[in-house]
Amino acid sequence: MYLYLPVALTSINILIPVGLGLAVGLLSGLFGVGGGFLMTPVLIMFGIPATVAAATDSNQIVAASTSGTYAHWKVGNVDFKMGLYLLAGGFVGGLIGVQGIKVLNAMGNADFVIKMTYVLMLGGVGSYMFVESLNSILKKDAAVEKEEKESAMGRFLKTLPLQTRFEKSGVTHSALLPIIFGGFVGILAAVMGVGGGFLMVPVMVYILRMPMHVVVGTSLFQILFNCIEVTFLQSYTNHTVDFILAVLLLIGSTVGAQVGAVFGRKLKGEQLKIILAVIVLLVTVKIVFDLTMTPSLFLGYSGGH
Amino acid sequence: MNTKAFMYRIAVFLSVVAALWTLAPREAAARLTATANHDHISIDFLYHGSSVSVRGISDPGADLVIAITSADGEQALKKKGKVAGFLWMNVGKLAFEKVPALYFVNSTKNPDDILSIEEREKYGIGYAALEKHAEIKPVAGEDEKTKWFDEFIKLKKSAHLYDVSSGKIQVTEKDGAQNYYILCDWPYQAAPGDYTVTVYAVKDKKVVEKAEAKVQVEQVGLVKLLSSMAKEHGAMYGLISILAALGAGFGVGLVFRKGGGAH
Numbered sequence: 001m002y003l004y005l006p007v008a009l010t011s012i013n014i015l016i017p018v019g020l021g022l023a024v025g026l027l028s029g030l031f032g033v034g035g036g037f038l039m040t041p042v043l044i045m046f047g048i049p050a051t052v053a054a055a056t057d058s059n060q061i062v063a064a065s066t067s068g069t070y071a072h073w074k075v076g077n078v079d080f081k082m083g084l085y086l087l088a089g090g091f092v093g094g095l096i097g098v099q100g101i102k103v104l105n106a107m108g109n110a111d112f113v114i115k116m117t118y119v120l121m122l123g124g125v126g127s128y129m130f131v132e133s134l135n136s137i138l139k140k141d142a143a144v145e146k147e148e149k150e151s152a153m154g155r156f157l158k159t160l161p162l163q164t165r166f167e168k169s170g171v172t173h174s175a176l177l178p179i180i181f182g183g184f185v186g187i188l189a190a191v192m193g194v195g196g197g198f199l200m201v202p203v204m205v206y207i208l209r210m211p212m213h214v215v216v217g218t219s220l221f222q223i224l225f226n227c228i229e230v231t232f233l234q235s236y237t238n239h240t241v242d243f244i245l246a247v248l249l250l251i252g253s254t255v256g257a258q259v260g261a262v263f264g265r266k267l268k269g270e271q272l273k274i275i276l277a278v279i280v281l282l283v284t285v286k287i288v289f290d291l292t293m294t295p296s297l298f299l300g301y302s303g304g305h
Numbered sequence: 306m307n308t309k310a311f312m313y314r315i316a317v318f319l320s321v322v323a324a325l326w327t328l329a330p331r332e333a334a335a336r337l338t339a340t341a342n343h344d345h346i347s348i349d350f351l352y353h354g355s356s357v358s359v360r361g362i363s364d365p366g367a368d369l370v371i372a373i374t375s376a377d378g379e380q381a382l383k384k385k386g387k388v389a390g391f392l393w394m395n396v397g398k399l400a401f402e403k404v405p406a407l408y409f410v411n412s413t414k415n416p417d418d419i420l421s422i423e424e425r426e427k428y429g430i431g432y433a434a435l436e437k438h439a440e441i442k443p444v445a446g447e448d449e450k451t452k453w454f455d456e457f458i459k460l461k462k463s464a465h466l467y468d469v470s471s472g473k474i475q476v477t478e479k480d481g482a483q484n485y486y487i488l489c490d491w492p493y494q495a496a497p498g499d500y501t502v503t504v505y506a507v508k509d510k511k512v513v514e515k516a517e518a519k520v521q522v523e524q525v526g527l528v529k530l531l532s533s534m535a536k537e538h539g540a541m542y543g544l545i546s547i548l549a550a551l552g553a554g555f556g557v558g559l560v561f562r563k564g565g566g567a568h
Binding site (some may be wrong): 018065066070250258 | 334348350527532540553
């Protein structure tokens with residue numbers, strides 16, 4: 001059955017957004033990512049204008065991350081304090097990132113810088129997570145080694161001011177740490193035009209040393225607020241949120257997020273990390289493939305990357 | 306009384322003359338007609354494209370060209386090119402001016418064979434004529450303009466918005482007149498707006514007559530409401546979208562808890 005989308009100005013078979021929502025929602029609930037890296041290109045492939053695809057995806061993520069945060073919160077896996085610090089940093093980072101895009105556009109090579117940053121970030125983060133989680137799955141001794149390494153960096157981090165305890169995550173850090181790294185992810189996310197979940201998750205795991213299951217819940221919590229902000233700004237300034245498409249997507253994604261959260265509890269932290277790493281690496285390969293293959297059309301509508 | 310009766314006779318006489326004049330075969334110059342049967346297309350939620358048929362009468366023996374187009378407009382598009390020798394990405398923008406968003410042309414025979422170049426350019430029939438009329442900025446020279454215009458047509462064809470073909474017009478002769486009929490698929494990708502159907506009667510490589518009809522495509526009901534709200538009340542539309550998403554997320558969360566999902 002086809003449904004007409006009033007803002008996208010096109011008609012779509014409803015099974016496509018519902019199925020896509022289900023798949024991406026599953027990833028959300030499992031790994032604490034928004035899934036924009038997957039959702040937006042697929043929507044564009046089905047004829048949704050790039051600007052509408054990106055804006056509507058953030059609207060949909062509001063629902064998926066609410067559903068996911070709720071599921072993780074029920075089992076005590078959301079660190080609200082950490083989430084709020086990351087959000088504060090991310091908010092400022094986003095503002096800086098938007099200015100950064102203006103500078104890049106003025107320099108005339110925005111697209112090149114954005115694409116390269118994206119590929120390097122995805123490739124780097126994916127490879128690191130893959131190797132690290134593979135090591136910890138293969139040999140349990142790795143944990144001991146890691147402890148030693150951490151103490152060197154840990155001593156430095158302990159010297160930072162505003163040390164505070166994050167109960168849920170079971171870690172003590174300077175409040176500056178999540179704010180600075182939240183800001184860093186915010187800048188990159190704004191420049192790349194993505195939500196940044198795939199960067200925020202590794203930051204929480206490797207820099208903030210949070211347990212994987214709390215990382216997933218907390219990541220969803222802060223994604224929720226980011227996407228509320230983006231949905232509002234997109235509706236207000238660009239008028240590109242398609243409510244009907246968002247509803248079709250969220251029918252699938254809210255359910256997917258619940259299933260993902262339940263399924264995720266049955267997996268170990270390392271297993272979650274390695275699957276996420278593989279997905280991130282596959283997306284990297286796909287982007288590199290798109291960049292090097294001769295396109296079938298040499299013109300495109302404005303708005304997408 | 307006499308005057309009244311006289312006036313009455315005059316009136317009857319004039320009516321008969323008028324009726325005979327209407328029924329009698331007219332000269333070619335006033336013969337071409339065009340009617341779009343489906344001239345008002347409503348877009349509701351179940352809309353998945355439609356069809357438009359055009360029928361009319363023309364001078365026997367005349368070839369026909371039927372064009373359905375939107376008004377000329379401007380479109381900014383991103384162009385892709387190679388960077389660093391092997392990476393394909395957007396390398397700038399091109400503004401296409403004086404181009405219609407939708408352009409369908411069908412004719413009884415290939416327009417190149419039945420119309421002179423001058424006539425095709427004058428009436429904007431065929432891609433070559435469209436290219437001549439269009440402006441692309443910035444391009445360096447005619448070769449580059451042709452290259453990007455060809456790409457533009459490829460993009461439009463991929464969205465089912467441009468088509469030039471021949472042979473779909475059915476023509477039948479009846480009572481010394483030629484009846485024609487064409488049925489075109491109307492793509493759902495065509496945006497709401499007004500479209501013009503122009504029928505050209507062609508003889509001796511020239512357009513001898515022209516007739517027009519309109520097709521109006523309009524959003525109705527809830528589709529129209531949502532679309533205009535998104536444009537005119539962006540803030541409220543955004544808030545409603547956010548609240549709906551929050552509600553749905555919580556709702557599903559609650560359903561799963563009640564369903565025994567909690568461990």
